[in-house]
Structure formats: C-alpha cells, structure tokens
Amino acid sequence: MKFQNQERKEWRKFCGYTICHLIFSHPIYLHYNQDSSKKKKNTSKMSNDETPIRFGIIGCAEIARKISRAINLSPNSTLYALASRSIEKAHNFAIKNNLFSDSLKIYGNYSEILDDPFVDAVYMPLPTTFHLHWAILAAEKKKHLLLEKPTALNVEELDKILDACDKNGVQFMDASMWYHHPRTGKMKEMIVDSKLFGQVKAIHSSSSYAPGQEFLENNIRVKPDLDALGALGDAGWYCIGAILWAMNQTLPTTVTALPNVARNSAGVILTCSASLYWEKEETVATFYCSFIAHETMDLRVYGSNGTCYLYDFILPFGEDSASFNFTSGAKFVDLHIGWNLKPQVVEVTSQLPQEGYMIQEFASLVKAIKFSRSKPESKWPHTSRITQLVLDAVNKSIDTGFQPVHM
C-alpha cells in the first residue's frame, strides 16, 4: 500500500482538512448537502493551475470505491459530491470508504448532483442500461463525463451520448484505466519503433475471471435489464480495446465471433471469443473473455521484428510498478538448441495507481476546457466508439451464427 502516506498528504493538500479516521477510532458522521461556500472560497483563491477539478460520483458501485480513492490521490482533482439512489446508501458508502469530510456533498438521487453548479465532472459507474439517460443528462448539465465501460448497450446509444457531450462542449472518456498507466505508454513507444518491433502481425488478448455460480445468475453484470452485454461488455471491452490500441485505433476489416458462446439462464453472455482481421495489414487478432475461467488479463502483440506481452494489462499485479516482456531480434542458436536471447522484462514504476493517472489525465483535459477554452480531446470518444463498434460486431456475428461482420 505504497499510496497510503501519499493518500493522506494529497487528501490534506487538496481538500484542506484532516481525515477524521486518522484522529478518531469510531465512525464520524459527515455533514452532507452542506453549504459549499468554504470549499468555493478556498478554490477561488487558487490559481487555475492549482484548482482541483471537482468530481461527483453518480452511483455507489463497488468500483466507485477505487475511483473515489483515485480522485483524491490525483493532484488535480477532488471528490466533491456523491450520489446514490438513496441518501442512506450514499452515506454508508462514504463512511465505509472513509470519504467523509466537512465539504463532501451527499445526494440521494442522481438529478440533484447534476444540478449542483460546483460539480465540474462526473464519474458514472451505473449499470449500462442507465448510461443513455444519465450520461446525456450529465452532458446537458455541462458535466464532463467519465463513464464506466461498456459505454452503452450499442453504438447507436453511445453516439447519442457522444453527441450530447459534443453539443455541450464537455469532455468524454470511458473509465478504462489501463490506457493511462505509464507502462502502457512505454509499451506503445516500443511497439511503434519499426526497427525494434516492426509491423504488428497478430494480437491475442484475454480477460477472464471466475466469480462463481451466484454471480453468474444474479450479479448486475449478467442481468439482461442492467448489463445485457455480460462478459463481452465487461471483460471483452478490455480485450477489444487492447487490440485496437495495438492497431492504433483503426477498425478491422471484419469481425467474426468464435463458436464458444456460453450464456446464463437469462441469455446473457458468460463467455465468448472473436477474431478481428485487418485486410490491408494482413493482421489478425483473437480474444477470449469469460466469467467462467480463471483470472487472466493477457495481451500479446506479435510484430515482424519483436514481441510484446504481459499478463496483467488491465490491472497490474501491484501498484508500485508494473512490467511487460519485450523481445526483439530473437534467433535460434546454431543447431537450434536454444535462443540467442530471453525476453527482456521492462519495469515501469508508478507515482500513482493507474486509475489515479486516468483521473489526472481526465481532470487535466477538463481544466484545459474550463480555464483555457480548449476543445474536448477527441481521442477518447473515438477510442470508446470504435471499441463499441467492434463489440457490436461481435454481438452481431454471434447472432448471425458466427458469420463475419464487415466493418
């Protein structure tokens, strides 16, 4: 827990108060819906560079625990408000996760947090079904939007969300954290080096975990009215994203689902696979995503001159540093009794957890819009959109008996 000390420090620095649980051993109830003038006043004294972006969290999902911590770790953001469907739930979430402060606002519904003029940006970990309504409303209320993945039930819905963001000049980003880890940047740097890596020829990715039988029937992620995309939307989103990342966000020529589709009794996907093909580049990619296989997070990129791979691309094994393996110029020695070299382990240290880097990046874009009249960064909506497009194609291929879907 490298970030514990930093957590405290950053918390003090950006929120201007002391965390109660450091002083008291018993839970302290926080004041919610309180006047934000103190915070506002403090903020107004700061230069634009020092002013943290005020986040509101809409929906107290498990993942919001991690993101609220990241918001407070990130040097340019602060957790300002929290909303759940009931005030008690939001309240308990704040207590349980030591988020209480004299300035944190707690809302018992999603509308009010969007009406709060001091909320700059919202993080929205709601079930996918609710994204369309609440994401559009957030954009219309001029809240910059960090939306959990999968971004929408299909690209038509996502386009409506992106349209709303565009019209209202707010930043859109989906909450895929791994893009923001410095390791990802280092991998990219090495993969695009044509001498070191050459052209991308093939990619394989997996994202799986096995949460057990109860999950497979009852969890939000497998409920057709909440997260109808199941394992494809949850775990497959990362695989598709990683493949597109390796292909510089260019759409494949065709997408074809593989026949290993498993569904629960409600018809929600628990496992699936697909292949993607780029005709011009003659590049192929495959992925496997599942709720019924052991924890994996593989990404393997095969180049003409090199290979890059790691097993924890979505969530690094630990927070302090993360690594990947890279091989370039490998040959078999004389007599073919071994290799001339072993994969090189490239270690990248972190100053923040990857979700902290994500928040920092997002807040930085929001700041540029807010204070420097910059336009929203189009890279992030584009990244989400082509991921969603491929995801839709996988679904379509499954529905048409594993026929290739031309993009």
Place this chain on the structure above:
Amino acid sequence: MKFQNQERKEWRKFCGYTICHLIFSHPIYLHYNQDSSKKKKNTSKMSNDETPIRFGIIGCAEIARKISRAINLSPNSTLYALASRSIEKAHNFAIKNNLFSDSLKIYGNYSEILDDPFVDAVYMPLPTTFHLHWAILAAEKKKHLLLEKPTALNVEELDKILDACDKNGVQFMDASMWYHHPRTGKMKEMIVDSKLFGQVKAIHSSSSYAPGQEFLENNIRVKPDLDALGALGDAGWYCIGAILWAMNQTLPTTVTALPNVARNSAGVILTCSASLYWEKEETVATFYCSFIAHETMDLRVYGSNGTCYLYDFILPFGEDSASFNFTSGAKFVDLHIGWNLKPQVVEVTSQLPQEGYMIQEFASLVKAIKFSRSKPESKWPHTSRITQLVLDAVNKSIDTGFQPVHM
C-alpha cells in the same frame, strides 16, 4: 553447452572410440560403408538392456545435425548409419558435424540404408512430399520410423504410412521434440489436477519466425513440390499439436481458419490462423503460425481454476533447464488495486536436451518391441494422426473461404 562433457562421455560409452576432433586439429576422414562386425560383436556381448538401438538417418537436412547429436547423447541409442542422395553429401555432413567414427556407415542413396539389416530405426527428415514413398518403404523393411513433421501432405497419405507401420510391427513417432521434455510432463501433471487447474476453457498458441525474403521464395519449406503445407505444416504443426495435447488428444467439433492467410508467389502458405472448438467442453482454441513474424513459441492454457503458459514451448530458451508459468487461485485484492499472487515460475531441469529425451523414449519403445515382443505404442501414431487431421481441416477451411469444418 552443458551437454558438451556429457556428449564426449556418452559418445565414448556407446561408440567405443574417441572422438577424433578432440585429438586432432585437422579434419580426419572417416571410413564409410565399412564392415560393422566390430560394432556387431560389441553389441552382441551386451545384454538387451545395454544394447543401444542403431539409428540410420535418411536425409542430411539441417535438423539432422541436431538429431544426430541427440542420438549419440541418448543412453539407449547410437548413430549407426547415414544416407543422403549422394555419398559426398553424406560424407561431408558427417565430417562437418563430427559424426565420423570407424563404425559409422555412409550411404549414397536411401534404399541401401533401408537394406542394412543392422539398422533398427530410421530418422527421416525428408521434405514432406517424399514421406509417403520412403516412410512406407522403411516400414516394409522393418525399420522403426521417427518421421519429421509434418508427417504427410494429408491424412490419407499418413494413413498409408501408419498402415505400413502397423502391418510391419514397427514403432511410428513424429519428431515433435517438445512432447518429450520433462517440462511438458510437469505441465501436464499440473493441468490435469482439477483442484489446481480445473477444466481447460481456452487455449492460444503461436509458432512463428521470420527467416527473410530469400527463404520465403526459395526454401524447401515453401516449395510446392517439396513442402506444400508451408508455414501451416512447419510452424502450425506445433500449434495444433500443443492445443490437442492440452485437450488430451481429443478432436475438436469444428475447425475454422481465420482470414489472415498469406502465400508466396507459388501459392504456399506463409501465415495462417485458425480456431478450434470443442462443443461438449465449450472450449475454444486459437493459433497463429507464420514465416513472417518474429520468433514466437507461445502456449497459453486457460483453465477454470488456473492458467499455464510459456513462450518457448517448441524449443526451450536453453538446454539446462526450462520453465513455465502457472497461476492458480488468483484473485484481485480488496479495492481491485492488485492481485493476491503473481504467476509462479516452475523450473524443470534437464539431463538431456529435449530431442535426446525423444530419442530415448523412441529407442526404449523400439527395444521393448525388439527384445520383449511388446507391441508398438499407439499413443504416438494417434497423436500424429489427429494433428494431421486438424491440419487438413485448417487447409480445407481456407480452401472453402473460411467455413467451419466439422470433424
């Protein structure tokens, strides 16, 4: 080069002479086609357990260098004869690879070596086109057969070879070395442990190397009249074999090629991919094989409780020991900010190079047939046959526009 000292020792032990290059700095010409009575006499004094199996090598391919070394390293075999299309070629091969001895027989054609009654077994690294003729002839001459992969141009040809082996009571084995490495056995032991690994849910494999433009047009491996199966037969053979190995040699329900097929100007496959699907087990496998991608030899087996993977499954990075990674019971820690464990590196040391283990296993089966009237081991022809069946299915799927082929 751990095996250098051992090489000398074993050589002395089994061949009963001193290697000339250890004494003389200049090449010494060997006597070929000489009388084998000395060897025979020596052999006849030995008990059955001590009698080495006498190997003949048919075809002085590059790979024969490695196998001749392995034959002499293996404790139950000896290199007895060598044949090429010309006696000079065989001669030069023996000199270049320090194989000369007072007992090594050199033949200038393939027929004569098969007529030599003292040859127990032959290793045949001929181009695939020639397997049908020479492998059948070898079997008819009662020579046990270690045949290079791909075993045949198609399963119909292979069946004729296997039939001939069966009728003549000789052992058949294809020369896929990696099955025989103790690492492979250790992996299997861990994968079949249902508590540790669970059920196999998905598999991914790759085999690629990038030997350059000259190879892609002119090498034997891409000549339609010599090795018409190209990268599928050469590199893909291993991927298919590894996938079937993980699935306990059961045939998939369907095989579907993926669209990334590249061919050279003669129409020989340089790159391809496929997916395999086991309906009952709901298991999927994918592989990528290529002559135009960087060196890879990946095998990744995803179980319901564990994961097993390695990057050098065909040819270990080094000879002294080899490793694989194994993870079982991995979970994400609270807040999903890391994993509870990292993959375990399982290291397996070797007494022989893997091709030495292969020769040892093969010679041991031959000995059992020769001295104990055992029947040939059916596991190895079965392994080759289903590999060839899947390879044929990949080819058929490619030829039919990537349609699934039902097995």
